Amino acid sequence: MISKIETWIRTREVILIILALVVLLRIPSLFEPYWYGDEGIYLTVGRAMRQGVELYRGIYDNKPPLIYTLAVVADGKQFWFKFILMLWGVATVAVFWNVSRCRVWPTAIFALLTTLPLLEGNIANAELFFLLLTVGAFGLVWKDDSLKNIFGAGILYGVAGLFKTPGLLEAAVWPTIWLVSRDKEWLKKSGWMGVGAAIPMGLAAIYFLGRGTLPEFITAAGVKMIPYLSSWNVNLPVVGTLWGRAILLVSWLVGLWLVRRKIPRTVVIMGVWWGITLFAALLSGRPYPHYLLQMVPVVSLAVGAMLWKEKKGKLVWLAMAGVTIAAVVGFKFYVYPVVSYYQNWGKWVLGQQSHEAYMQWFNPQVKNNYEIAKFIKAGSGRDERIFVWGDEPMIYALSRRLPATKYTVEYHVKEFGAQKATGEKLKEMRPRYVVFWGDGENLPGLAELLKEEYILETKVGEAQVYRLFGHRL
Secondary structure (H helix, E strand, O other), X not given: OHHHHHHHHHHOHHHHHHHHHHHHHHHXXXXXXXXXXXXXXXXXXXXXXXXXOOEOOOEEOOOOOHHHHHHHHOOOOHHHHHHHHHHHHHHHHHHXXXXXXXXXXXXXXXXXXXXXXXXXXXXOOHHHHHHHHHHHHHHHHHHOOXXXXXXXXXXXHHHHHOOOHHHHHHHHXXXXXXXXXXXXXXXXXXXXXXXXXXXXXXXHHHHHHHHOOHHHHHHHHHHOHHHHHHOOOOOOOOOOOHHHHHHHHHHHHHHXXXXXXXXXXXXXXXXXXXXXXXHHHOOOOXXXXXXXXXXXXXXXXXXXXXXXOOOOOHHHHHHHHHHHHHHHHHOOOOOOOOHHHHHHHHHHHOOOOOHHHHHHOOOOOHXXXXXXXXXXXXXXXXXXXXXXXXXXXXXHHHHOOOEOOOEOOXXXXXXXXXXXXXHHHHHHXXXXXXXXXXXXXXXXXXXXXXXXXXXXXXXXXXXXXXXXXXXXX
């Protein structure tokens, strides 16, 4: 038995070392303060769902449901949310290892780019969760494009879309490859892929129909993306518009079709996958680094193929590399520091800096949010609601108190033009605490409500914390 275990380890020691490195690099993320806005939203929504609040109707965010389902499993606690991400990340790297056919350098590149803070690998964003599904789906068909595998891959792509809509776009990768390659069974295979992808989305639609929230689900899963895609101004010719980027994608695919007989099939496959994931990463035109995570699998495989296997398609590889760099620079994608991230954690662990200094490294507002949350937690009951008029959802997650309205952040209220409805809901709910920045005049009725029924309890930084008059624990 022991000899079998030793043999198993020896034959897999490279990937086991890489997976161990992934775990080690993720350990500091388990101890991060509550600082990242989107994580604060996920945790707040997850805790609300755990308490029976209806997703989209009673508590809202603009994404499909699975990211919030994981937050439910984590009980709205960041440590467990990050711990789930750690396990998920290990599984994703293991799947990629198999898809790469046990190649060391592509797997190492993939592991580092999806784990390090550089592209927000330390943050529990939807991209890191749907990568497991999209990579697995791609590998399933690459290994054997039987109808059974194609159908299974379609299901995986559909589930990926329930984490975030761009994950579903990758369901177009293999149909496009078959089309470019002039596969005689293109239509049949694409149909099975489409049916597979439609099943998870259809089941989710049936579920929300039964809950009476189908319109809200459709809005969050797809319709809401339409204004989102056009609301960010990109000052670039052609590629600055979504239509321009779509035209360039089609042009790229046509180019691959024209040279398909002159380049290896691997280059065609990588070229199609790269083009579609680049389009997905640039879908909204926003420069958020976690959008680039969707490209990491194909970039990692392409680097390996370019350096060690397929050198015939040099012009295609160079075009892919050049356009990727141009897109990162042109769309002004930013990245997060890596070395100082681990230095900050190391200094705190070794006692070379205080916990407060450790937290402040992430965001100067972190300390204030913790202080506000502590104050609210001490002065309110578990089931009492609070209201934060600003973009600091971490206060909800830290205080373990739910918002008095369906929205967790100010920008969602404004995005939906729901200021009046929110003001009316506050009058109805009369939350125990109200936290806001500024004078509150940009939310109709808030100033009057505070004046009539609330007392200023404390100020923390620029935040004012009001308590419902006559209520104390």
